[in-house]
Amino acid sequence: MQLAASTALAGLLPSVALAGEPLTNVKKSAESLPDPLTSLKDITSYNNFYEFGTAKDDPARNAGSLRTRPWTVSVEGEVNKPKVFDIEELLKLAPLEERIYRLRCVEAWSMVIPWIGYSLAELLKQVEPTGNAKYVEFISLEDPKQMPGQRDATLNWPYREGLRMDEAMHPLTLLAVGLYGEVLPNQNGAPIRLVAPWKYGFKSAKSIVKIRLTEKQPITSWMEAGPSEYGFYSNVNPAVDHPRWSQAKERRIGEFFKRPTLPFNGYADQVAQLYAGMDLTKYF
Amino acid sequence: MKTFKTLNNKALAWIKFAVFLLALIPMFKLVSDAYFDNLGANPIEKITHSTGYWALAFILITLTITPLRRFSGWNWLQRFRRMLGLYAFFYASLHFLTYLALDQFFDWTSIVNDIVKRPYITVGFAAFLLLIPLAITSNNRIIKRMGGKQWLLLHRTVYVCAVGGVIHYWWLVKKDITNPLTFAILLGILLGIRLFYWLRGLHKSRAGFWNFA
Numbered sequence: 001m002q003l004a005a006s007t008a009l010a011g012l013l014p015s016v017a018l019a020g021e022p023l024t025n026v027k028k029s030a031e032s033l034p035d036p037l038t039s040l041k042d043i044t045s046y047n048n049f050y051e052f053g054t055a056k057d058d059p060a061r062n063a064g065s066l067r068t069r070p071w072t073v074s075v076e077g078e079v080n081k082p083k084v085f086d087i088e089e090l091l092k093l094a095p096l097e098e099r100i101y102r103l104r105c106v107e108a109w110s111m112v113i114p115w116i117g118y119s120l121a122e123l124l125k126q127v128e129p130t131g132n133a134k135y136v137e138f139i140s141l142e143d144p145k146q147m148p149g150q151r152d153a154t155l156n157w158p159y160r161e162g163l164r165m166d167e168a169m170h171p172l173t174l175l176a177v178g179l180y181g182e183v184l185p186n187q188n189g190a191p192i193r194l195v196a197p198w199k200y201g202f203k204s205a206k207s208i209v210k211i212r213l214t215e216k217q218p219i220t221s222w223m224e225a226g227p228s229e230y231g232f233y234s235n236v237n238p239a240v241d242h243p244r245w246s247q248a249k250e251r252r253i254g255e256f257f258k259r260p261t262l263p264f265n266g267y268a269d270q271v272a273q274l275y276a277g278m279d280l281t282k283y284f
Numbered sequence: 285m286k287t288f289k290t291l292n293n294k295a296l297a298w299i300k301f302a303v304f305l306l307a308l309i310p311m312f313k314l315v316s317d318a319y320f321d322n323l324g325a326n327p328i329e330k331i332t333h334s335t336g337y338w339a340l341a342f343i344l345i346t347l348t349i350t351p352l353r354r355f356s357g358w359n360w361l362q363r364f365r366r367m368l369g370l371y372a373f374f375y376a377s378l379h380f381l382t383y384l385a386l387d388q389f390f391d392w393t394s395i396v397n398d399i400v401k402r403p404y405i406t407v408g409f410a411a412f413l414l415l416i417p418l419a420i421t422s423n424n425r426i427i428k429r430m431g432g433k434q435w436l437l438l439h440r441t442v443y444v445c446a447v448g449g450v451i452h453y454w455w456l457v458k459k460d461i462t463n464p465l466t467f468a469i470l471l472g473i474l475l476g477i478r479l480f481y482w483l484r485g486l487h488k489s490r491a492g493f494w495n496f497a
Contacts, residue, residue, distance in 0.1 A: 041325075042325035045324065045325055046324060046325030046326060050459070050460075054459065054460035054462075056324065056325070056326070057324065107458065109326060109329075152460075154459055154460055155459065225459055226459075241401075244402060244403070244404060244455065244456070245402060246394070246397070246398070246401075246402075248394075249394070251326070251328070251329075253325045253326060254325075256328075256386075256389075257389060258389075
């Protein structure tokens, strides 16, 4: 019934893509990882998305109340052409590619996820950053009616994250709208989220409504929550422990034995030069 | 209506048996979840959290017996204390073994590092070690040999274990402290009641002394 109804609607409306529906015209990624993919079930049932609750299975249970249409993303701040993008426009802004990335959570577990999206740089180029743009701030949706976890002051809402300009422009930095060939499930940050695979998972803001280019380094929600535990950079680094636990190893979801964690989550060749000369124990 | 002030041995045996089975439910739930593949994406984490949660819960349940007995006058409640305390030790042991075998897979370097460098693990490990003598001395023969007073003194260690367990939990959660806070409040009440009785006892004996004088 539901399927028939949505098919009928699809005929009437300009393609409204909802969670779980297939994404078409996706270019397969050129680079692939030797690591096997984490199952779709695990990727969509084990989530940190505090807007829907702090237990791992809360987002899958509660994210149904998130409405991903209509949805806009305002790109503003230090740019020549600020613009409010409609989500449909964002879906067509650049060719969609599949990118298989490792995801390393700060809690020492990891996954391998076939994301769909395009480099954040594609979007940023369109708004023409000014010479003052040194950082990019990402702001997620704040609406306790849709996001029941926001009724608790677990974090300072809305969720805010940030990258340095060169990190944001790096080709690895992905604006994701899907995974496993399908529209992004709500619990994974629908309708549009960031993926910076060499940083701990919490750096990759979900359900983004605003992208602000700034001159000053933004203060993120996690920095406010625990300044000694969560720094602005939060690059995956086995040599710098979380103050309360080791980051040397990780448990890949679906595996029994722990794996050693790789510097920059295995992306050192691509990103290590961004941090040349920086003391990464100080800028953790 | 009967007041339950006293129970005959048969009724007591039945209730004991029922409590014995009820206390096994968390373990059976884990076993059946493992069998039916219901432990989720990170089964080892699930088992660690569940066994730890129930170890602490049973310590608190055990600490509820004495105040409950005092308020209700149901002295037979005392006869459940040992079993519940041993269940706390049972779940704490499962929790520790899960960490040792499933989480760390006997990686001794990493385990020693954890105990030395991670305060939440240091505290949790210490609390577990302190539970061991309590479990060992939980039979009538040893109580007799130790003498009631000595035994009681030793078993006061459980207060330290309970506080250690709550701190262990508090320090390990990333941000949401709802659960450890709930445990902390309950433990505060249970220890507060004891403090109240102790102070009242102190006051009474002093008052008695002055009256006498």
